[in-house]
Amino acid sequence: xxxxxxxxxxxxxRHVQTGIPxxxxxxxxxxxxxxxxxxxxxxxxxxxLYLSCDPIMRFRMTRREVPxxxxxxxxxxxxxxxxxxxVMSSGHSDFKAGDLVWGVTGWEEYTLMNNPExxxxxxxxxxxxxxxxxxxxxPGLSAYAGFFDVSKPKKxxxxxxSAASGAVGQIVGQLAKITGCYVVGSxxxxxxVNLLKTKFGFDxxxxxxxxxxxxxxxxxxxSEGIDIYFENVGGAMLDAVLPNMRMGGxxxxxxxxxxxNLERPEGVHNLLYxxxxxxxxxxxxxxxxFSVYGRFEEEMAGYLREGKIVCVEDIAKGLNAAPAALIGxxxxxNIGKQLVAITHD
Amino acid sequence: xxxxxxxxxxxxxRHVQTGIPxxxxxxxxxxxxxxxxxxxxxxxxxxxLYLSCDPIMRFRMTRREVPxxxxxxxxxxxxxxxxxxxVMSSGHSDFKAGDLVWGVTGWEEYTLMNNPExxxxxxxxxxxxxxxxxxxxxPGLSAYAGFFDVSKPKKxxxxxxSAASGAVGQIVGQLAKITGCYVVGSxxxxxxVNLLKTKFGFDxxxxxxxxxxxxxxxxxxxSEGIDIYFENVGGAMLDAVLPNMRMGGxxxxxxxxxxxNLERPEGVHNLLYxxxxxxxxxxxxxxxxFSVYGRFEEEMAGYLREGKIVCVEDIAKGLNAAPAALIGxxxxxNIGKQLVAITHD
Numbered sequence: 001x002x003x004x005x006x007x008x009x010x011x012x013x014r015h016v017q018t019g020i021p022x023x024x025x026x027x028x029x030x031x032x033x034x035x036x037x038x039x040x041x042x043x044x045x046x047x048x049l050y051l052s053c054d055p056i057m058r059f060r061m062t063r064r065e066v067p068x069x070x071x072x073x074x075x076x077x078x079x080x081x082x083x084x085x086x087v088m089s090s091g092h093s094d095f096k097a098g099d100l101v102w103g104v105t106g107w108e109e110y111t112l113m114n115n116p117e118x119x120x121x122x123x124x125x126x127x128x129x130x131x132x133x134x135x136x137x138x139p140g141l142s143a144y145a146g147f148f149d150v151s152k153p154k155k156x157x158x159x160x161x162s163a164a165s166g167a168v169g170q171i172v173g174q175l176a177k178i179t180g181c182y183v184v185g186s187x188x189x190x191x192x193v194n195l196l197k198t199k200f201g202f203d204x205x206x207x208x209x210x211x212x213x214x215x216x217x218x219x220x221x222x223s224e225g226i227d228i229y230f231e232n233v234g235g236a237m238l239d240a241v242l243p244n245m246r247m248g249g250x251x252x253x254x255x256x257x258x259x260x261n262l263e264r265p266e267g268v269h270n271l272l273y274x275x276x277x278x279x280x281x282x283x284x285x286x287x288x289x290f291s292v293y294g295r296f297e298e299e300m301a302g303y304l305r306e307g308k309i310v311c312v313e314d315i316a317k318g319l320n321a322a323p324a325a326l327i328g329x330x331x332x333x334n335i336g337k338q339l340v341a342i343t344h345d
Numbered sequence: 346x347x348x349x350x351x352x353x354x355x356x357x358x359r360h361v362q363t364g365i366p367x368x369x370x371x372x373x374x375x376x377x378x379x380x381x382x383x384x385x386x387x388x389x390x391x392x393x394l395y396l397s398c399d400p401i402m403r404f405r406m407t408r409r410e411v412p413x414x415x416x417x418x419x420x421x422x423x424x425x426x427x428x429x430x431x432v433m434s435s436g437h438s439d440f441k442a443g444d445l446v447w448g449v450t451g452w453e454e455y456t457l458m459n460n461p462e463x464x465x466x467x468x469x470x471x472x473x474x475x476x477x478x479x480x481x482x483x484p485g486l487s488a489y490a491g492f493f494d495v496s497k498p499k500k501x502x503x504x505x506x507s508a509a510s511g512a513v514g515q516i517v518g519q520l521a522k523i524t525g526c527y528v529v530g531s532x533x534x535x536x537x538v539n540l541l542k543t544k545f546g547f548d549x550x551x552x553x554x555x556x557x558x559x560x561x562x563x564x565x566x567x568s569e570g571i572d573i574y575f576e577n578v579g580g581a582m583l584d585a586v587l588p589n590m591r592m593g594g595x596x597x598x599x600x601x602x603x604x605x606n607l608e609r610p611e612g613v614h615n616l617l618y619x620x621x622x623x624x625x626x627x628x629x630x631x632x633x634x635f636s637v638y639g640r641f642e643e644e645m646a647g648y649l650r651e652g653k654i655v656c657v658e659d660i661a662k663g664l665n666a667a668p669a670a671l672i673g674x675x676x677x678x679n680i681g682k683q684l685v686a687i688t689h690d
Contacts, residue, residue, distance in 0.1 A: 059621075066588075068621055069592070069621050069622070069623075234616065234617065238616070243411075247414070253616075253619045253620045254620070255620065256616070256617050256620065259617060264614055265614045265615065265616070265617060266612065266614070267611065267612010267613060267614050268612060268613050268614075268616055269609060269610045269611070269612050269613075270610065271579065271583070271598075271601070271610070271613055272579065272601050272604060272610060274598045274626060274627070274628040275598045275599070275600065275601065275628035275629075275630075276404075276413055276414050276628070277414070277628070278414075278628050278629060278630045278633075279627070279628055280625065280626070280627040280628075281619060281625070281626045281627070282619070282624070282625040282626070282627075283619040283620035283621070283622070283623050283624055283625075284620075284623060285620075285623045288623075
C-alpha cells in the first residue's frame with residue numbers, strides 16, 4: 001500500500017546574507033517518500049514536473065530579523081517555489097490522481113501537500129506544461145496585473161521595460177504592443193537585444209552593458225519621455241529613468257534584481273522627479289490577483305493560440321542542475337524564463 | 346491720469362546652482378510704476394499685500410538645461426510667487442478697483458498683470474488676509490489635495506508627516522486628526538515639536554536632530570507601521586521611513602526640502618520596500634486641483650471658524666526682509682508658514 005519511492009530534493013545548506021549565492025549554499029540529497037496520503041487527511045501527493053527559478057528565491061535565502069512578506073528558507077529544509085505538478089494520490093475531494101496543477105511546491109521530485117486548496121488547475125494542457133511556470137503562470141500573471149492594473153496603459157504611450165527578455169519583461173512588452181504602445185526594452189547581451197526585436201516584437205532594444213551613460217541612452221529612444229517604466233532591475237537604471245519620465249508617468253515596481261545580492265542597495269538620487277514630473281511609483285504583490293487568474297489564463301491562452309504572444313524558456317534538465325539554474329538568474333545567464341524540468345530518472 | 350509711484354522690488358541677481366542662496370544673490374531695487382492699466386488692455390494693476398516664501402522658489406533660482414515644470418527665474422528680473430493683492434485699477438470686466446485676490450504676483454509693491462484670469466478671488470476677507478498665502482491658499486490646498494486625493498486616508502490609519510510644523514505639514518496633521526488618524530510629526534527644534542503637540546494636536550512629535558537613528562526613532566512611534574507618509578523633506582528621512590511602512594502604505598511626495606541645496610541629492614537605498622510592502626509613492630502638482638479651490642476654500646473656512654484648524658504664520662515685515670525670510674526656509678529658521686507683509690512705506 002504505502003509504496004516508498006526515492007525522492008531527490010534541493011536543500012538550503014546555509015543562509016546567504018549578501019552576494020550571489022553559490023551552488024555550495026544548496027545541497028542535493030535523496031530521501032525516501034511515500035506516494036500515499038496519510039489516512040483520513042485531505043492532503044495530496046504530487047509529482048513535480050517543472051520548477052520555476054525566480055529572483056524572489058534569492059530574497060528568501062537571506063535570514064531576516066524582521067519577517068518579510070515571504071518566509072525565509074530554513075537551512076536543512078527543502079526549498080520551495082512555484083512549479084507544475086501531477087497529482088499522484090489525493091485525500092481531497094477537489095483533486096484526483098492524474099490532475100495537472102500548478103502552485104507552490106517543494107524543490108524535489110515528490111511533495112506531500114497538506115493544504116492543496118491553494119493550487120491552481122491547469123485548464124489548457126494543450127500548451128507545453130512548462131508554460132505554467134512562465135507565460136500561463138506567475139510571471140504571466142505578474143506581467144498582466146502589473147501592466148494593466150498598476151501601469152494603466154493607454155494606446156500610444158511610451159513604455160520602457162528593463163530585464164526585458166526575462167520571464168515577466170517579455171510578456172509585458174508583448175502586452176504593451178497589443179495595447180498599441182511604443183515599446184523599448186533593455187537587456188544584458190546583444191543576443192537578448194536581438195531576441196527582443198525579432199522574436200518579441202519590441203520597437204527597439206539596447207544592451208545596457210554597452211551604454212556608458214544610461215540616462216543619455218534612454219533619451220535616444222524616448223525623445224518625448226517615458227510614460228510607463230516597468231521596473232525589474234532597480235539601482236542605476238531607475239536613477240537614469242527618472243529624469244526621462246514624462247509628466248504624469250508611472251513606474252511599476254515588479255523587481256529590482258540588480259540589488260538583491262548587494263550588502264547595501266545602491267542609492268537612488270533622482271527621486272525629486274516624482275514630484276516635479278508628477279509621477280506614481282507603485283509596487284504590487286501577486287496574491288492580490290489570484291482571484292482573476294481564471295480570466296487571465298483564458299485571455300493569455302487566446303493570445304498564445306493566435307500567435308500574438310510567444311514565450312521563450314530556458315529549461316535546465318534535472319534537479320542536479322537546479323542550483324546552477326537559480327544562480328544563473330543573477331548573472332544574466334538565462335535566456336528567457338528559467339525553469340527546471342524534473343527528469344525522474 | 347498716469348500717476349507714477351515708487352515701486353520697490355526684489356530682483357534675482359544671479360542663478361544659484363547649488364548650496365543655500367545668500368541675500369547677496371538677490372537685490373532690492375526701486376523703480377517707478379504707473380497704477381493705470383494700459384489703455385484698451387484687459388490687464389489689472391495690483392498692490393501686493395502679502396508675499397509667500399516657498400521652497401519652490403529655490404528650485405527656480407537654478408538655471409536648468411532641460412526646462413522644468415516651472416520656469417527658472419531670470420537674473421535682472423523681478424522674482425515672482427504666490428501673494429495676496431488688492432486690485433488698484435482694472436481693464437478686465439471680472440475685476441474692479443478694491444477687489445481682494447490671490448495668485449502669482451511679483452516680489453514688489455505693485456504689479457501689472459496682463460493675464461489676471463488666473464487670479465483667485467478672496468471670498469472670506471473676515472480671516473487675516475495673510476491666510477491666503479497659507480491655510481486658505483496654496484499650502485492649504487496642497488495639504489487638502491495631497492492628503493485626501495493622493496494619500497487617500499482611512500479612519501484609524503497611522504500618519505507620519507515630516508517638516509510637520511511647516512506651511513503644508515501643519516495643515517495635513519490637523520486634517521489627519523479630523524479624519525480620525527493617529528498622527529506623528531517630525532520637526533527640527535524642540536520648540537516646533539512642542540507646537541505640534543500643543544497647538545496642532547498631533548498625537549506625538551519628535552525633533553529629528555536629536556535622533557541618532559531615524560529608522561529606530563520611527564519604530565518607537567509606529568510599532569505597527571506607517572500607513573501614510575506625507576513627504577516634505579526627502580533624503581535620509583525617506584530612507585528611514587521605507588522600512589517602517591505598513592503593507593499597502595502610501596507615500597505622498599509633496600516636497601524634499603533637505604535636497605534642494607545639494608549639488609547631488611542624497612541616495613535613497615530602501616526602495617525595494619516599495620515592492621515587498623506593496624507601496625505607492627506618488628507626487629502631485631497643485632494646478633490639477635485649482636478647479637476644486639472653491640470647495641476647498643469653503644470647507645477650510647468652516648474648519649477655521651469652528652476652531653478645528655489653526656494656522657501659525659511667521660511674518661517678515663517689508664520687502665527688505667524678504668530675501669532673508671526666503672533663505673530662512675532652508676535652515677529651518679521659520680516657525681510655521683513663512684511670508685512677507687509688504688509695508689508700502
